[in-house]
Amino acid sequence: MKKRGKYLLILVFTIILFSFIQFGFADLFTVITQGDFNNGTYSNTEYNVSGFVQLSAGNLTGNYTSKVFDGAENTTWNNLTWIEGVPYGEDLPANEAVETVLGGANMTGNILLMHLNETSGQFIDSSGHSNTGNIIGEVHYNQPGKLGQGVMFNRTTATAIQMTGTTDFDVGDTLSVEFWFKRRNTGNFGDASTSEVFVREGTTSFVLGIIWHVIGIANNQHIRFGIKTGTGKTIDTASTFNDTNWHHIAAVYNSSDMLLYVDGVFENSTTHTGNLAASTNNITIGTITNQFAPNATMDEVAIYNRSLTAAEILNHYKRGALKLNLSVQSCDDSVCSGESFTSVDDATPQQLSIASNRYFQYKFDFETDNISYTPELYNVTLDYKSVFPNMTSMDLMGKVSNTSITINLINGHENSSTYVEYGSTSGAAGSYSDTTTVQNVTNDTLIEFDITGLTTNTVYYYRVRSKRLDESTYATTDERSFRTRRASYPFNFTLISDMHVDPTWPETSADLKKILANMSLNDNSDFVMSLGDNIQPGVGDGAINNETWATSEYVLLRESLHPDYNSIPFLMAIGNWEGEPGWIDSTNLSLARSIRQKFVPNPTNTTYVQGGGDYEDYYAFTWGNALFIVLNVMSYTPVNPSDNSMENWTLGSTQLTWFNNTLKNATEPWKFVIIHHTAGGNWTGAAAAAWTKYGRGGGRAAYSGEQATIQQMMVDNDVRIMFLGHDHLFTDMIENKTHYIVVGNAGYGLAFTAGYGSYYNDSKGRAKVEVLSDEITKVYYITEEELSSANVTIDRMPPRINIVSPSNDSGDTDGNITFIFNVTDASTIENCTFFFNNAINQSNTSMVKDLNTNFTINNLAAGNYAWFINCTDYNFNTNYVVNYTFHGGNYTPNMNTTGLRTFSVITNSEFSGNTTDLSQVNVSNISNLIMEVPSLGMINFTTNVDLSNGTNLDNNVNISQNRIEVNSTALPELNTTATLTLYNLTFTNPRVLKDGAVCSDCTEVSYTNNNFIFNVTSFSIYTAGETPTATAGTSTSGSGVQGGETPPPESEEGPNSFLVDYDYLEIREIELELGDTIKFIWDEITLEIIIENTEERKVDINEDGYSDVLITFSETEGIITAKLEKIEPRLSPELREGIQLNKNLKTFGLIGLVILIGIIALGTFFAIKSIGHGHYHKKKK
CATH class of the missing domain: 3.30.1610.10 (Peptidase S59, nucleoporin)
Structure with a gap:
């Protein structure tokens, strides 16, 4: 291997990102052949000549340990890839995926997939068909499952997971169902009529398919599979299950046969044909019928609309029955003495997160539930990269906006050719979409890459590529990432202060490294900001007059900003130790600024629309829905306050005006002001005068010097937090509604505590800030030991008051009123006050949020009354480990009111029934x-x-x-x-x-x-x-109505009684039922008859022996119709005697006829009643 020269690259990306630059070339170690594997160690394992490592015969467990791999130099061990017989220990894949690995599952046709890993609520269907499972009865979540977690059912009651029946489950003539189950205990439970239902469509009959466990004498502890096409059919397993082991069951219908498999092995079959009946019945895992739930824990339930093959079922069984567990270690010696293996995830490929060392070793542990099967380990590939070169500084990323970023590097000690490749997709999965231009630079020279055209609120991935000018191949850093400006909440950021990094105090940089490493791992912050006093170049309020010394401190600072884990931008404010006070000569001030801007570049006055200072020493930007304003109280104070008065502290007129205008133009709900210390001071105790001049006191100095002006600007523009450093402690002091939060110290442990009412200074640390919504921001102080030792929740919105009753403008009926309400808020409720008719009536200082409470007034007279409720909160919350919030009497809580409401007392106690409920209406x-x-x-x-x-x-x-x-x-x-x-x-x-x-x-x-x-x-x-009736002699109309009166209705007198007025009767039809009553009214006579049959009858209403009404009946389709007809004329006995007399005296001629007519006329006024065929009684009024 070619020996590589060492050189130093310092990456500077201006808001700032931490990590070592790690250039190098990816290399591979492979273990494929028997010879390769034989370099390792077998324990109850052996190499199978088919090309894999397996358990030795007769063993349920064993392991294989690799040789120790040598990276030849300090090495990053990236990932480990291996091939296994099936994906051991992994859930079946979701969304009908088809795995392409050896022994992978084909989930085509999967219509229900329940992993049952949930810990509460509904069970999710991973098949992609959204057949969510709802709980019926009692199920036990989060039980140890075969693959992850499982669900245990309650045998004694109806208990099930139920999916709504959909067309997904209309499977036609093919079906497969599989699941894992484990009996809760052994023994014989019940008789042959008692079943344990595992999976079912419907409730009591075969529909799609039923698998149940029959407990009893005839079919004791077998598994039964039943389906229904035209007819129902069942088959049972040969095996019984009187144990508490996990078993895999698979039931298949393939349009011609029903098959049952147990633990991957075929057990029984029977022939059957036809389509399964389509239905919308619900699908249940378990049962909705009492005492039929499985006495078992279940896991990994799947239903398919196709028939699984025997090979598929066996592989699905092996996924759960076999295990191949990976553990790894990196070592600093060739025999890995003193190190220990660390278990990692067992899925391949496995991205490693392990310390960089020269040596590496892995181990696989083999396990099986079934002596007939063994895990199989095939090819192993180890990806690694030499750490090149070994860096001692960090990269910084800055000037992040919604569409751009600047990546700024300071080249190392050799000439180089460098560029950046980046994109919104990780380059680990392919090439990056964009690159910067290549820059050839000499050693120790600034390199800056301005990347534009980015998309807002987007994560981008990048890496730096660099080579020496005399080389042909580019080395590559690890991939890093950044996010362009967020559009909204939530987001986090981290604040540090007062590190005082100095070569003579190495513990400061060591502590800072530790704090920032934990921040990188745990805070999920979008950026980190220092509030000043980053270095310690001599006198705290003096000039930098030694460029070499100041440069060494900034180099040490850069080396300290070094989490290896994440990409986190960095900004800073100017403190009193940066060597930039406004009262020093311009040469020294310019030197201090140039060194700072080289090593820690900040936004310029044109980076963001809010503008800022010419020297990157004050600026503003938005992130999410928050405005950040970073102020500089040092560089624009022309007279040293330490020698004069705290009144000399100033932002300068230009910065102060810019600050006020920036606040006035802001529309963001949250406005965070960051400054090293106040533009004033307030100190008590020893050296009070000196420390007051030196700007100490945090929130206690809110009304001193120019800080009083700043405070009023913050109050006028709803600034809720000013973050400060300087006093080396954590505390929160509220002035009006503004929280002055001192963020602790991240390197120099001396704290200035005199006069503070409450504070934390036991440990160095950082402040993590969570901006959660328009209402809530939380600030935590997290120590160097990673303990959250203090916190405060800042609430910028008032309590929300919900009136339960009475409704506005409603009524009350008894003068006793209960005003029920509840209050929602992020903070503790300080007080709720009830105003009645514009005067304070009652107060409650012990409100419990979100619970109904009330005020009551009694014995009010009838009238109209006005009322309202005001509630205040503490605009902060302290429900954490320790609270360090206090205020000095100028605190103003958040207040909200219901607004003026009214109600009226309206007495109506004598009314009930359907009477309007006046408390539920607007009485106006x-x-x-x-x-x-x-x-x-x-x-x-x-x-x-x-x-x-x-x-x-x-x-x-x-x-x-x-x-x-x-x-x-x-x-x-x-x-x-x-x-x-x-x-x-x-x-x-x-x-x-x-x-x-x-x-x-x-x-x-x-x-x-x-x-x-x-x-x-x-x-x-x-x-x-x-209504009066007509008198005798009054003329009648053709309808029988007398005297022009409107006749009363012949109406029902109840559900089975009919009223008939004889005076108005001509012909009437009534639909009735046997047992109904007809009530006849004629003058002062009432006659009721009960209809007992449908025989024709005549009714004598006045009991004079002559019929008055004829009733006939007809029946059509079960409906009885009674027809009532008046019988005319009605002749009295006297009239009939007159007729007979007329016959006897017919010889009398015309005289006799006249007499007869007279008698007939007289007889028409007599009342006649005739008894019909029904029972009756008469009633006289």
């Missing part, structure tokens, strides 16, 4: 207001009514027997149109009376079942009276 505009007293009457107002002033309905509305009245003088709002109903009247033909007289503007609607309904146009006293 009630439509169809109903007031009812059951059995007496009801008012239904037909125009909208306004009762919002409150009133006493009990005193002004009366509904009594045959009487409805409204005091329209007291209640003019009720003097409107309405429909009235009087219940339980006894009139035959009632009419409406208004104030005792016939109502001329009322409209009668109906009189049915003694309930009289009529409409009115206004209100007074309404009653009903009988």
